[in-house]
Amino acid sequence: MSSGKWYTPGSDELEAMHARVREVLREVNALGNVDIPRAGEMLRGILAEGSHVPEWWAPMSIEYGANLSFGEKCFINTGMTIIDCAPITVGARTLFGPNCELITVGHPVQDLEMRRAGWEIAEPITIGESCWFGSRVSVMPGVTIGDRCVIAAGTVVTRDIPDDSLVMGVPGRVVRTLNDGTSPLERDDIDV
Numbered sequence: 001m002s003s004g005k006w007y008t009p010g011s012d013e014l015e016a017m018h019a020r021v022r023e024v025l026r027e028v029n030a031l032g033n034v035d036i037p038r039a040g041e042m043l044r045g046i047l048a049e050g051s052h053v054p055e056w057w058a059p060m061s062i063e064y065g066a067n068l069s070f071g072e073k074c075f076i077n078t079g080m081t082i083i084d085c086a087p088i089t090v091g092a093r094t095l096f097g098p099n100c101e102l103i104t105v106g107h108p109v110q111d112l113e114m115r116r117a118g119w120e121i122a123e124p125i126t127i128g129e130s131c132w133f134g135s136r137v138s139v140m141p142g143v144t145i146g147d148r149c150v151i152a153a154g155t156v157v158t159r160d161i162p163d164d165s166l167v168m169g170v171p172g173r174v175v176r177t178l179n180d181g182t183s184p185l186e187r188d189d190i191d192v
Contacts, residue, residue, distance in 0.1 A: 004122070004123055006120070007121070008117060009118065021046050021065050024043070024065075027042055028058065028060075031058075032058025046062065046064075046065030047068050048065075048067060048068055051068065051069040052092075054074035054075060055073075055076070056077075057076070059079065062082045064085065065084065066084075067085070068082060068084045068088050069089050071092030071093070071094070074094050074095070077097050077098040080099070081101045083101075083105050086125070087104075088124065088125045089127065097132075097133055097137070097153065098135045098136070099135055100133050100138070102125055103139065104122045104125055104142075105121070106123070123142030125144075126144040128145055128163065131149045132149075134153030137154070137155050143157050143159065145157065145161045149164065149166075150167070150178060151172065152168040152169075154170070158171040158172065162174070164178045165177060
């Protein structure tokens, strides 16, 4: 499944993983904004080994969890969808606005017989540290996003993005290189 080769889903092992994750997420989403510590421990049980548990607002949807790893101090706003048929790695201090999507799986476009038979191919997604995703951002299979990027609301990211980029549009394109963090451009009127 996560090898980058075509496969057909639906094995007993994958169905068992789906069932387990659906049950855990049903409880996590019910508890998510009420009993955060308990929901966090339940979420930890489905994430990749070594993953930090992000702060989040329920509900969210995760396909497997075992291929999903977060760095420390990440935040997920409500309505996140994560299809982790291949590994997804999210760097520390990365923030997601409402209704974002991380999608690692694709389907045949040209081959009608493969499409009818339900074939899939999965490619990993890697997201750097200290990124911010506006609402309704979609990240597609095989994409790497560098550190300190800002992805504008509604953007569909279909190709790799270098560090310190402001990305907008469908498909997403780099519209500006961002400040490297050494100049406090937006801090003139606040005390930090």
